[in-house]
Amino acid sequence: MAENNSLVRVxxxxxxxxxxxxxxxQRQVGAVKAVDGISFDIKHGETLGLVGESxxxxxxxxxxxxxxxxxxxxxVYYDGEDLTTMGESDLRRLRREMQIIFQDPYxxxxxxxxxxxxxxxxxxxxxxxxxxERLERVQELLNLVRLNPFFIKRYPHEFSGGQRQRIGVAxxxxxxxxxxxxxxxxxxxxxxxxxxxxxxxxxxxxKFDLTYLFxxxxxxxxxxxxxxxxxxxxxxxxxxxxxxxxxxxxxxxxAIALLSAVPIPDPVKERQRKRIILEGDVPSPxxxxxxxxxHTRCPIAQDICxxxxxxFEEKTPGHWxxxxxxxxxxxxxx
Amino acid sequence: MDNREVILDIQDLHARFxxxxxxxxxxxxxxxxxxxGETLGIVGESxxxxxxxxxxxxxxxxxxxxxxxxxxxxxxxxxxQHFSQAEMRKVRGSNMTMIFQDPMTSLNPVLTVGFQIKExxxxxxxxxxxxxxxxxxxxLELVNIPEAENRLSDFPHQFSGGMRQRAMxxxxxACNPTLLIADEPTTAxxxxxxxxxxxxxxxxxxxxxxxxxWITHDLGVVAGLAERVIVMYAGFVVEDAQIDELYGNxxxxxxxxxxxxxxxLDQRKEEALATIEGLPPSLLERxxxxxxxxxxxxxxxxxxxxxxxxEAVGPDHKIACWVDIKTGELx
Numbered sequence: 077m078a079e080n081n082s083l084v085r086v087x088x089x090x091x092x093x094x095x096x097x098x099x100x101x102q103r104q105v106g107a108v109k110a111v112d113g114i115s116f117d118i119k120h121g122e123t124l125g126l127v128g129e130s131x132x133x134x135x136x137x138x139x140x141x142x143x144x145x146x147x148x149x150x151x152v153y154y155d156g157e158d159l160t161t162m163g164e165s166d167l168r169r170l171r172r173e174m175q176i177i178f179q180d181p182y183x184x185x186x187x188x189x190x191x192x193x194x195x196x197x198x199x200x201x202x203x204x205x206x207x208x209e210r211l212e213r214v215q216e217l218l219n220l221v222r223l224n225p226f227f228i229k230r231y232p233h234e235f236s237g238g239q240r241q242r243i244g245v246a247x248x249x250x251x252x253x254x255x256x257x258x259x260x261x262x263x264x265x266x267x268x269x270x271x272x273x274x275x276x277x278x279x280x281x282x283k284f285d286l287t288y289l290f291x292x293x294x295x296x297x298x299x300x301x302x303x304x305x306x307x308x309x310x311x312x313x314x315x316x317x318x319x320x321x322x323x324x325x326x327x328x329x330x331a332i333a334l335l336s337a338v339p340i341p342d343p344v345k346e347r348q349r350k351r352i353i354l355e356g357d358v359p360s361p362x363x364x365x366x367x368x369x370x371h372t373r374c375p376i377a378q379d380i381c382x383x384x385x386x387x388f389e390e391k392t393p394g395h396w397x398x399x400x401x402x403x404x405x406x407x408x409x410x
Numbered sequence: 411m412d413n414r415e416v417i418l419d420i421q422d423l424h425a426r427f428x429x430x431x432x433x434x435x436x437x438x439x440x441x442x443x444x445x446x447g448e449t450l451g452i453v454g455e456s457x458x459x460x461x462x463x464x465x466x467x468x469x470x471x472x473x474x475x476x477x478x479x480x481x482x483x484x485x486x487x488x489x490x491q492h493f494s495q496a497e498m499r500k501v502r503g504s505n506m507t508m509i510f511q512d513p514m515t516s517l518n519p520v521l522t523v524g525f526q527i528k529e530x531x532x533x534x535x536x537x538x539x540x541x542x543x544x545x546x547x548x549x550l551e552l553v554n555i556p557e558a559e560n561r562l563s564d565f566p567h568q569f570s571g572g573m574r575q576r577a578m579x580x581x582x583x584a585c586n587p588t589l590l591i592a593d594e595p596t597t598a599x600x601x602x603x604x605x606x607x608x609x610x611x612x613x614x615x616x617x618x619x620x621x622x623x624w625i626t627h628d629l630g631v632v633a634g635l636a637e638r639v640i641v642m643y644a645g646f647v648v649e650d651a652q653i654d655e656l657y658g659n660x661x662x663x664x665x666x667x668x669x670x671x672x673x674x675l676d677q678r679k680e681e682a683l684a685t686i687e688g689l690p691p692s693l694l695e696r697x698x699x700x701x702x703x704x705x706x707x708x709x710x711x712x713x714x715x716x717x718x719x720x721e722a723v724g725p726d727h728k729i730a731c732w733v734d735i736k737t738g739e740l741x
Binding site for chain 2: 336
C-alpha cells in the first residue's frame with residue numbers, strides 16, 4: 077500500500093479505550109475497540125472521505141492520526157516520519173503542519189476569547205512573528221475565510237453557526253498546514269450554509285495545496301468533496317476505493333446497504349430505487365461480533381463469516397474490500 | 411385537486427414569542443390544509459417556524475412567552491382554538507399525535523417502555539391494565555421490536571436510539587390517530603436506521619391509513635415519502651406543491667436554490683455547489699419586504715416594497731413570490 081506520493085500512511089492502527097470498574101482500586105474489565113487495526117494512506121493533495129455510522133470509530137481515527145489520542149498499537153507516518161514513536165518537541169514541530177476542524181462550532185471555540193485571540197493562538201503557541209505581524213496574519217486569515225477583519229474583537233456568540241465554522245477553518249489555517257482533518261465540519265450546520273463551508277474548503281484546498289481527511293456521515297456531501305472514500309464499520313475499514321468506483325462498483329454488503337439508504341432529493345428516482353434495509357442496530361464496539369463484524373446484520377452472511385474475519389484485500393487496483401463474498405454481494409444486493 | 415376530506419385546516423396562523431430581546435415572529439400567517447390519509451412534508455431550515463407551527467396547532471407551547479393567533483385551526487371541522495384544556499388533552503395523544511426529534515428526551519427515563527405505551531390506551535380508550543398490556547405488546551410488534559412482550563418491562567435506556575424512536579411511534583399509534591405529526595424524527599438517527607424508520611412508518615400508514623405530517627430539513631427524506639410538500643422560510647410558507655411538481659418544477663427562488671445547493675449521491679461532481687449567500691433573517695424584526703429578498707438572485711425593487719402572498723400558479727402549486735423565475739420578470 078506504500079506509495080511514494082502518500083503524505084499520511086496509517087498502518088494497522090488500533091485504539092482501544094479501557095473500561096474500568098471500581099473507584100479507588102480501578103481494574104480494567106474490558107475495552108471499547110473504537111479502532112481495531114486499520115491501514116490506509118492519504119495521498120498528497122487529495123481528499124480522503126471517511127464515512128460510517130455513529131460509533132464506528134471514524135472520529136477516533138482522525139484524532140489518533142494527529143496523536144490527540146495515543147494509539148494502542150500501529151503506526152502513523154507523516155511524510156515518512158513515524159508520529160507514534162516521536163518525542164514531544166518533534167511532534168510539536170510537526171503539529172504545525174497537521175490541523176483539525178471540529179464538528180461543533182459552538183463547543184470548539186472558547187466563549188471568553190475574542191476571535192482574534194482564537195485565530196492567533198496557534199501563532200502565539202508556536203511563537204511566530206511579532207505582535208504586529210500576528211495581527212496582520214489574523215486579518216489576512218479572516219479575509220481568506222470571507223469574514224470581515226473588522227470583527228476581530230468580537231466574541232464567538234456574536235456569530236452564526238456557519239460563521240463560527242469559518243473561524244474554526246481560519247484557526248486551522250493559521251500555521252500554513254499541509255494536512256487538515258475535517259471532523260464532520262458541516263453536520264451541525266443548516267443546509268443552505270453547508271454548501272458555503274464546503275465550497276470554502278475546496279477553494280482553500282486548491283489555493284494552498286491542502287490534503288484533507290474528510291470525516292462525515294453525509295454520504296452525498298462526501299461524494300461531492302472526496303477523491304477517494306473509505307467506509308468504516310465497527311472499528312474496521314470494510315471498503316476503500318476511488319469515489320466513482322465506490323459508487324458504481326461497490327462490493328461490500330455494508331457499503332451497498334449504506335449507499336442504498338441515502339435519500340436522493342428526487343421523488344421519481346426514489347420510487348424506482350432498490351433499498352436494502354439492514355436489520356437491527358450496530359453492535360457495541362465493546363463486544364464486537366466474532367469473525368466478520370458485519371455478519372450479524374449482513375443479508376448474505378454464510379457460516380464462514382461468523383468465524384473468519386475477512387482480510388482487507390485489493391480486489392482490483394486501488395479498490396480494497398474486506399469481504400468473503402463480494403461477487404455474491406454484487407449479484408444479490410445490487 | 412385532492413378530493414379527500416380535509417382533516418386539518420390551518421388559516422392564517424401566527425405564533426410569536428415575547429422575549430427579553432423583543433418579540434420573535436416565529437410564524438407569520440400560514441395557511442394550509444391536510445387531507446385524510448395524506449402525507450405532507452414540511453421542509454425548512456432551523457428557525458423557519460416548521461416545528462413551532464405544529465406545536466401551536468397541538469397547543470403545546472407555553473403561553474407566555476408564546477402567543478398564538480389564527481383565523482381558524484380546524485381539526486375535523488372543529489376549531490381547536492375554542493377547546494378547553496381538558497378537551498385538548500382528549501385530542502392530543504388520541505386523534506392527533508406527535509413524535510419528536512430526540513427519542514432520548516421524549517421518553518420518560520424512570521418509567522418502563524410498557525408503561526408509557528399503555529398510558530394513552532388506559533387514558534383515552536379506558537382499557538384495563540390487562541387489555542392495555544396485550545395491546546402494547548401488539549404495538550411494539552407492529553414497530554418491529556423483537557420479543558415485544560419481554561421488552562415491555564425495559565426502561566428507555568435499555569433501548570437503542572432507533573428502537574426508542576420506534577417505541578415513540580408505538581405510543582403515537584396507540585389510539586389509532588387520524589393525524590400523526592413527525593417532527594424531525596430521523597435527524598438524530600444514522601442513515602441505515604433512518605431508512606428502517608421511514609420504511610416502517612410508510613408501511614404502517616399504508617395499513618392504518620392515517621394522515622402524516624413529516625417535518626424535516628432534509629429534502630432527500632421527503633422525496634421518498636411525501637405526496638405534497640410545503641417549504642417554509644422565516645415563518646412564511648413560500649411554496650406548496652405536489653411532490654413531483656416541487657422537485658421537477660420548483661417555482662420559488664428559495665426552493666430552487668435549496669435544491670441546487672444539495673450534493674446528490676446519484677450525480678457526479680461537476681462544479682462547486684450553488685450556495686445561498688448570507689443568512690436567514692432575524693425574526694425579531696418584521697420588515698415589509700419579502701423575507702428572502704436579501705439573499706434572492708431574482709430580487710426586484712418590488713420585492714423590497716412588499717411581501718408577496720401565497721398564490722396559486724397552477725393546479726396544486728402555490729408560491730409566494732413576485733417574480734417568475736423562468737423569465738426573471740415580475741409575474
